[in-house]
Amino acid sequence: MKTKRVDFYYFSSTGNTILLVEQMKSIFESRSLEVQCHCIPNVKPEAIDIRNTTIGIAFPVAYFSSYPFVWRFLKRMPIAKGVDAFVVNSSRQHSGTIRRQLYDLLAKKGYKPIGIGEIPMPSSANFQPYDEEIYEDSVQEGVLRAEMFALSLLDNSSVWPSENMMSKLTELFKLRKLAWRFLNRDFKLVIDTMKCIRCGICYKLCPADNIEMEHYPEYLDKCQHCFRCVSYCPADAIKFKDKEKFYPHTPVPHEKILEFSL
Numbered sequence: 383m384k385t386k387r388v389d390f391y392y393f394s395s396t397g398n399t400i401l402l403v404e405q406m407k408s409i410f411e412s413r414s415l416e417v418q419c420h421c422i423p424n425v426k427p428e429a430i431d432i433r434n435t436t437i438g439i440a441f442p443v444a445y446f447s448s449y450p451f452v453w454r455f456l457k458r459m460p461i462a463k464g465v466d467a468f469v470v471n472s473s474r475q476h477s478g479t480i481r482r483q484l485y486d487l488l489a490k491k492g493y494k495p496i497g498i499g500e501i502p503m504p505s506s507a508n509f510q511p512y513d514e515e516i517y518e519d520s521v522q523e524g525v526l527r528a529e530m531f532a533l534s535l536l537d538n539s540s541v542w543p544s545e546n547m548m549s550k551l552t553e554l555f556k557l558r559k560l561a562w563r564f565l566n567r568d569f570k571l572v573i574d575t576m577k578c579i580r581c582g583i584c585y586k587l588c589p590a591d592n593i594e595m596e597h598y599p600e601y602l603d604k605c606q607h608c609f610r611c612v613s614y615c616p617a618d619a620i621k622f623k624d625k626e627k628f629y630p631h632t633p634v635p636h637e638k639i640l641e642f643s644l
């Protein structure tokens with residue numbers, strides 16, 4: 383790595399990506415690099431300081447792509463001639479066309495894409511019970527991969543592989559703007575006011591400003607399906623309207639998600 387400083391710009395809906403970023407941060411710091419973390423969408427892309435730094439971008443995969451607010455952020459990043467940039471994405475299985483899309487986007491803006499770490503982690507969308515031990519192992523493995531990726535960046539051996547056949551296939555299914563509207567109907571969230579303790583955590587956690595907090599929280603129509611609110615509600619008061627049950631996976635305490643969201 384060319385610089386002594388790394389700036390992470392990242393989003394994590396349920397905590398997996400936070401764990402990856404934290405691990406990479408600790409590796410970089412152990413090599414005396416200065417690391418700053420900035421949370422998408424709270425930080426403004428216009429505020430990105432590209433001087434003497436390497437840019438790290440980290441986010442979860444959603445529907446073979448990522449959330450519209452993540453793309454909005456990435457598209458508004460400043461032009462940065464020759465600034466090194468790397469990407470970490472966490473996904474359950476497959477990150478679709480992100481590899482190519484991000485390479486193109488960064489290169490077009492003048493960044494030098496120096497490596498991408500596509501790291502499998504447990505699913506944040508569980509409508510069936512899951513095996514906690516298997517998920518815990520998967521977290522440990524993911525964190526280890528993040529460590530290896532950080533080391534490869536440090537010794538300049540990281541790579542940005544070209545697209546494979548699977549990525550090309552998923553291009554066909556990649557969800558476009560209109561499809562989010564359709565998903566809004568399928569994944570409609572509702573509050574059980576009998577259970578809600580009006581703590582406001584869902585309101586504070588929502589990255590899409592989709593929750594209004596009056597007497598009880600109320601959903602608007604801008605949900606981007608990050609599943610943060612339903613995963614971290616302490617009273618189990620949020621349900622999917624047309625689904626029987628949701629099994630949240632919450633690898634970090636909600637205080638940490640809040641801390642990383644401010």
Ligand SMILES: Cc1cc2nc3c(=O)[nH]c(=O)nc-3n(C[C@H](O)[C@H](O)[C@H](O)COP(=O)(O)O)c2cc1C
Binds near residue numbers: 472476502503
């Ligand atoms: C709405 C939604 C869509 C998802 N789509 C994909 C996907 O297309 N491919 C995949 O491998 N994982 C997918 N996942 C799983 C997440 O990418 C994965 O669990 C990720 O590690 C979550 O990271 P986070 O905890 O930092 O948000 C999806 C999760 C959600 C909530």
Ligand code: SF4
Binds near residue numbers: 578580599
């Ligand atoms: S997080 Fe749960 S308990 Fe707290 S306000 Fe939201 S719905 Fe109610």
Ligand code: SF4
Binds near residue numbers: 589606608612
């Ligand atoms: S309403 Fe819930 S699931 Fe939708 S964007 Fe906000 S936090 Fe995420």
